[in-house]
Amino acid sequence: MSGGTAAADEILVERVARGDQDSLGELYDRYQGLTFGIATRITGDRNVAQDVVQETFLGIWRAAGRFAEGRASARTWIVAICHHRAVDAVRRRRPSSPLPDPDLPPPEQLVTPDIWPEVSRGLDADVVREALDGLPLAQREALELAYFAGLTQHEIAERTDVPLGTVKSRVRLGLVGLRRALGAPAADQS
Amino acid sequence: MKRATTLDHAEASELAGVYVLDALEPALRAAVEEHLGACPDAHLEFDELGSVLPALALLVEPLEAPAALRARVMAAVEERR
Numbered sequence: 264m265s266g267g268t269a270a271a272d273e274i275l276v277e278r279v280a281r282g283d284q285d286s287l288g289e290l291y292d293r294y295q296g297l298t299f300g301i302a303t304r305i306t307g308d309r310n311v312a313q314d315v316v317q318e319t320f321l322g323i324w325r326a327a328g329r330f331a332e333g334r335a336s337a338r339t340w341i342v343a344i345c346h347h348r349a350v351d352a353v354r355r356r357r358p359s360s361p362l363p364d365p366d367l368p369p370p371e372q373l374v375t376p377d378i379w380p381e382v383s384r385g386l387d388a389d390v391v392r393e394a395l396d397g398l399p400l401a402q403r404e405a406l407e408l409a410y411f412a413g414l415t416q417h418e419i420a421e422r423t424d425v426p427l428g429t430v431k432s433r434v435r436l437g438l439v440g441l442r443r444a445l446g447a448p449a450a451d452q453s
Numbered sequence: 454m455k456r457a458t459t460l461d462h463a464e465a466s467e468l469a470g471v472y473v474l475d476a477l478e479p480a481l482r483a484a485v486e487e488h489l490g491a492c493p494d495a496h497l498e499f500d501e502l503g504s505v506l507p508a509l510a511l512l513v514e515p516l517e518a519p520a521a522l523r524a525r526v527m528a529a530v531e532e533r534r
Contacts, residue, residue: 287530291523296515299522304513313522320526321533342510350475388511395512409474410509416471417478435470438502445508 272337280327290341291320298345305349305413315352319345346410353413386445394444402437405430458484465489466498473503 272293278286298319302312322344330340395403401423408414408422420430458480460468465488471477472485489496 282534284527284530288523288527291526295518295523297510297513299518300513300516301510303516309519313519313525316518316522317526317529321529324530324533336507339507342507346506346510347475386508386511391508391511394508406474406509409471409476410506411513414476415478416476419476431467431471434474434476435502438470438473438505441508442501442505445505447504 276323276327276330276337276340279324280330287320287324290323290337294338294341298341301342301345302349302352304411305346306352311352311356312349315345315348318348318352322348350413354415391445394441397444398437398440401425402433402440405433406437406441409434460484460488462488462492462494462496465492466496469496469498470502473499473506 272290275286275290279290295316298316299312302315302319303309306312306315319341323341326344330337334340335343395406398406404423405419408419409416414422416427416430416434419434420427423430425433465485468477468481468485472482475482477485489499
């Protein structure tokens with residue numbers, strides 16, 4: 264393979280949209296490690312994580328036709344589906360939370376575009392870790408509880424003992440700070 | 454289906470960060486999506502804030518899934534053709 268692997272992912276998704284199971288298998292081989300890693304990290308349970316991976320690839324199978332409109336890279340799209348499924352799995356195990364419908368595909372708005380791919384392509388984990396560590400502790404904690412533990416805003420407020428409005432602003436400021444630290448171009452307007 | 458919450462432009466904007474992180478309860482998430490679907494003005498903040506998430510995913514170590522999972526996934530797909 265000569266550097267064309269990123270494009271090939273998108274082509275595989277297109278084939279999946281036309282009902283090609285072999286291409287789904289190829290995507291599985293490429294992304295099983297990443298999706299199982301994310302699912303295990305978020306659910307903390309390897310058995311639940313396997314269910315999440317299965318739901319992720321079923322989600323890809325069902326929603327591939329809508330990917331063709333192409334807002335994001337295939338990788339970003341697959342990670343978004345997996346993250347959404349993992350968070351759902353965590354919440355299904357918490358009876359206090361209202362249950363999301365497990366059979367609905369992830370909302371399209373949750374798949375956000377790679378709007379600065381020229382920068383993000385060069386990122387690695389060390390750079391992101393450093394950027395995250397550079398945030399004020401409260402902001403970092405709010406982001407981590409949401410992204411890696413799957414807590415809702417109310418649960419974060421309870422866990423960190425602050426009002427809901429504070430959680431919202433910490434999350435927002437944290438994301439803005441991270442984006443800036445990672446070298447994203449300034450937003451046109453906000 | 455209950456749809457008690459309606460959001461205006463500013464209220465939806467305020468929820469952009471918790472929304473892209475999938476940290477909203479289902480009813481509020483639905484309300485945000487309903488607003489985004491109907492709002493005539495752009496909500497650039499959702500894409501801006503959400504663009505950070507692929508970077509967060511880089512912090513997760515990939516983990517080899519059990520070998521048997523592949524056949525299970527493909528069988529589940531076959532079932533839903």
